[in-house]
Amino acid sequence: MGTDALIQKLEQFIQLTEEDKRLLRNAVRDVRVFDRREDIIHEGDRPENVHLVMKGWAARYKSLPNGDQPILAFLIPGDLCDVHVALLDEMDHSLKALSPCRIALLPRDAIQTMLKQSERLTRALWWATLLDEAILREWLVTTGHRPANQRLGHLICEMLLRMRAVGLSKDDSFELPLTQDELGDVMGISSVHTNRMIQELRGEGLITTEGKRMVVNDLDRLMEFAEFDPNYLHQVNKRARLARVNAS
Amino acid sequence: MGTDALIQKLEQFIQLTEEDKRLLRNAVRDVRVFDRREDIIHEGDRPENVHLVMKGWAARYKSLPNGDQPILAFLIPGDLCDVHVALLDEMDHSLKALSPCRIALLPRDAIQTMLKQSERLTRALWWATLLDEAILREWLVTTGHRPANQRLGHLICEMLLRMRAVGLSKDDSFELPLTQDELGDVMGISSVHTNRMIQELRGEGLITTEGKRMVVNDLDRLMEFAEFDPNYLHQVNKRARLARVNAS
DNA sequence: CGCAAGATTGAAGTACGTCAATTCCAGTGG
DNA sequence: CCACTGGAATTGACGTACTTCAATCTTGCG
Numbered sequence: 001m002g003t004d005a006l007i008q009k010l011e012q013f014i015q016l017t018e019e020d021k022r023l024l025r026n027a028v029r030d031v032r033v034f035d036r037r038e039d040i041i042h043e044g045d046r047p048e049n050v051h052l053v054m055k056g057w058a059a060r061y062k063s064l065p066n067g068d069q070p071i072l073a074f075l076i077p078g079d080l081c082d083v084h085v086a087l088l089d090e091m092d093h094s095l096k097a098l099s100p101c102r103i104a105l106l107p108r109d110a111i112q113t114m115l116k117q118s119e120r121l122t123r124a125l126w127w128a129t130l131l132d133e134a135i136l137r138e139w140l141v142t143t144g145h146r147p148a149n150q151r152l153g154h155l156i157c158e159m160l161l162r163m164r165a166v167g168l169s170k171d172d173s174f175e176l177p178l179t180q181d182e183l184g185d186v187m188g189i190s191s192v193h194t195n196r197m198i199q200e201l202r203g204e205g206l207i208t209t210e211g212k213r214m215v216v217n218d219l220d221r222l223m224e225f226a227e228f229d230p231n232y233l234h235q236v237n238k239r240a241r242l243a244r245v246n247a248s
Numbered sequence: 249m250g251t252d253a254l255i256q257k258l259e260q261f262i263q264l265t266e267e268d269k270r271l272l273r274n275a276v277r278d279v280r281v282f283d284r285r286e287d288i289i290h291e292g293d294r295p296e297n298v299h300l301v302m303k304g305w306a307a308r309y310k311s312l313p314n315g316d317q318p319i320l321a322f323l324i325p326g327d328l329c330d331v332h333v334a335l336l337d338e339m340d341h342s343l344k345a346l347s348p349c350r351i352a353l354l355p356r357d358a359i360q361t362m363l364k365q366s367e368r369l370t371r372a373l374w375w376a377t378l379l380d381e382a383i384l385r386e387w388l389v390t391t392g393h394r395p396a397n398q399r400l401g402h403l404i405c406e407m408l409l410r411m412r413a414v415g416l417s418k419d420d421s422f423e424l425p426l427t428q429d430e431l432g433d434v435m436g437i438s439s440v441h442t443n444r445m446i447q448e449l450r451g452e453g454l455i456t457t458e459g460k461r462m463v464v465n466d467l468d469r470l471m472e473f474a475e476f477d478p479n480y481l482h483q484v485n486k487r488a489r490l491a492r493v494n495a496s
Numbered sequence: 497c498g499c500a501a502g503a504t505t506g507a508a509g510t511a512c513g514t515c516a517a518t519t520c521c522a523g524t525g526g
Numbered sequence: 527c528c529a530c531t532g533g534a535a536t537t538g539a540c541g542t543a544c545t546t547c548a549a550t551c552t553t554g555c556g
Contacts, residue, residue: 062389065475070393072385087375092382092480127335134340136384137320141310144391144436145318147543179502188392190545195504211553227313232340395511427534438513443536459521 002054002104003028005078005166010124012165012235020121027110028052034097036177040081042094049105051081056101057177062093071186073136074098074159078166083111083125099177127234134232143188146227151187152197153226156207160216161233173215201225250302250352251276253326253414258372260413260484268369275358276300282345284425288329290342297353299329304349305425310341319434321384322346322407326414331359331373347425375482382480391436394475399435400445401474404455408464409481421463449473 003025010016016024031054034040040051040058051058053075060073060081072093075081081095086108097103115122135158142154163174184194201207206222208215216222223230251273258264264272279302282288288299288306299306301323308321308329320341323329329343334356345351363370383406390402411422432442449455454470456463464470471478 060385062385064389064393068393070389072388084374084378084381087371087378088482092482093385123335126332130332130335133332133381133384136381136388137308137310137341140320140384140388140391141312141318143388144434145312145316180504181502186392189543191502192504192546193544196544199504234336234340428536429534439534440514440536441512444512447536 002031002102003052005054005168006052006080008166009078010128013127014120014124016120016124017118020118020124023114023117023121027106027114028104029107029110030105032103032105034058034101034103036097036099038097040095040097040101040103041091043091045091046089047082047085047091047108049107050083050086050111051095052104052106053077053079053081054102054104057098058101058103059096059098059182060093061096069185070188071182073132073139074186076159076162076166077168079132080125080128083129086111098182131234134234138232139186148187148189148193149197149200150226151189152183152194153201153206153222154228155183155187156201156214156216157219157223157226157228157230158233160214160219161230161235165233165235172217172219173210173213175212176214177212250279250325250350251300253302253416254300254328256414257326258376261375261482262368262372264368264372268366268372271362271365271369275354275362276352277355277358278353280351280353282306282349282351284345284347286345288343288345288349288351289339291339293339294337295330295333295339295356297355298331298334298359299343300352300354301325301327301329302350302352305346306349306351307344307346307430308341309344317433318436319430321380321387322434324407324410324414325416327380328373328376331377334359346430379482382482386480387434396435396437396441397445397448398474399437400431400442401449401454401470402476403431403435404449404462404464405467405471405474405476405478406481408462408467409478409483413481413483419463420465420467421458421461423460424462425460 003021007016007021007024029049034056041047043063055077058075058081059071060075061069061071063069075095085091115125138158142151146154159176160169160172160174163169168174179191180194180198181191184191187194189197198207198209201222202209204225205217206225208217222228251269255264255269255272277297282304289295291311303325306323306329307319308323309317309319311317323343330339333339363373386406390399394402407424408417408420408422411417416422427439428442428446429439432439435442437445446455446457449470450457452473453465454473456465470476
């Protein structure tokens with residue numbers, strides 16, 4: 001099933017039981033496929049379902065009066081969008097597919113039921129929303145306080161670690177299905193400048209691009225270059241995680 | 249008691265019962281006073297208590313290797329910091345007082361107990377965290393995609409509406425206990441440029457400053473200038489709110 | 497092969513940053 | 527009541543990281 005990525009992600013934080021996993025899988029009502037650029041849910045809609053990315057990349061974005069559509073978050077497999085929005089009358093932002101996507105729909109009440117049945121799962125999902133918030137904070141810092149080349153490096157580091165956490169990286173490389181336009185959008189810079197920053201990182205030997213694949217040549221050096229501190233991702237390292245698992 | 253602002257804020261969303269209010273007041277274990285610039289809790293600390301601002305302004309911030317301390321959020325009376333952090337091992341950011349502050353401390357378990365006792369209160373606090381997130385998203389948009397003059401206007405609109413919601417505005421003016429340095433920090437611009445943007449807004453007749461008081465001369469025009477859409481604050485207007493209250 | 501979307505390049509403009517000087521102002525002590 | 531102080535606001539001059547526009551080149555793809 002397509003909840004695997006989510007389970008893998010949550011288990012960074014806490015070991016789930018088979019029963020928890022079954023609950024999660026059962027909460028999926030439906031699976032829908034979206035084309036690149038297709039809207040998944042739009043600002044003003046009343047959210048009926050929680051969305052779970054199973055395959056592909058999606059984005060949270062807003063529409064500005066001048067036509068800009070700034071991206072607020074990348075959503076990759078295992079990312080649950082808006083567990084919480086159930087409370088609000090209407091969406092205050094939109095979701096769209098950045099690449100062809102498979103998205104699972106979990107009805108609000110299925111989530112409610114699930115949460116009632118497992119304390120552990122509740123904590124795990126709560127943790128996931130905390131993570132989203134932490135990422136948002138970090139993006140704000142980066143956007144407001146770092147030059148474009150570091151911003152790009154930072155983003156690449158983050159996405160590599162996030163992709164790795166759901167088993168979608170290979171030898172420090174990952175599929176990055178974005179145009180330079182979209183990449184610039186996230187960082188708040190123009191696509192032209194984005195291109196120049198990519199070239200700078202390439203020139204420094206920090207990254208290589210192979211079509212849509214982003215290859216990080218030297219993660220340590222890239223992290224240093226971008227002043228990337230992985231703390232905010234709250235990824236428990238393997239050792240600590242195993243200790244925790246064994247203790248339970 | 250100093251939980252009044254919080255109650256006033258929450259009641260924008262949902263009418264609380266007397267019992268709810270009592271529960272809230274009882275969760276306050278202690279009240280502490282902080283000087284301007286004093287740290288309230290620091291990155292890496294293990295959060296023991298949830299903090300509630302009763303008086304003054306505080307800020308969420310991060311410390312960067314280069315010494316910068318970007319501000320991620322303003323916290324004003326009625327704002328609850330980190331209801332959620334209970335889950336995390338350690339803080340991934342810090343809180344400091346921007347002006348002399350009175351902060352109430354609510355122990356984690358007091359919060360837990362309180363939430364167990366009132367479904368309504370649980371929803372209200374959850375709503376408050378959604379609001380924080382929505383504000384964070386809006387700041388990201390603004391920082392990344394709008395010029396400095398609009399960013400400033402946007403911030404002023406937001407803070408006026410937020411202060412108003414807790415009864416701390418007077419005739420479209422409010423106490424803004426910040427240096428231009430701190431103001432610039434939030435918007436990701438230098439203090440010199442901040443100063444020039446303030447002068448621009450003054451020149452346009454949009455705002456006036458009287459010492460530490462920010463006076464908005466024409467809110468509608470300022471909102472238009474800054475392309476400010478108050479939607480994200482999820483402030484229910486008086487009419488809708490009264491309808492809701494009466495229906496309950 | 498041919499087309500359209502995207503990547504890359506160059507040139508010229510601008511919004512913003514930095515540095516450093518000056519003015520303003522709230523306290524504080526005499 | 528005034529003089530003194532240190533922090534903050536303001537100003538000017540100058541540098542630069544970015545933007546925009548427009549052209550060209552590359553690539554995936556029917």
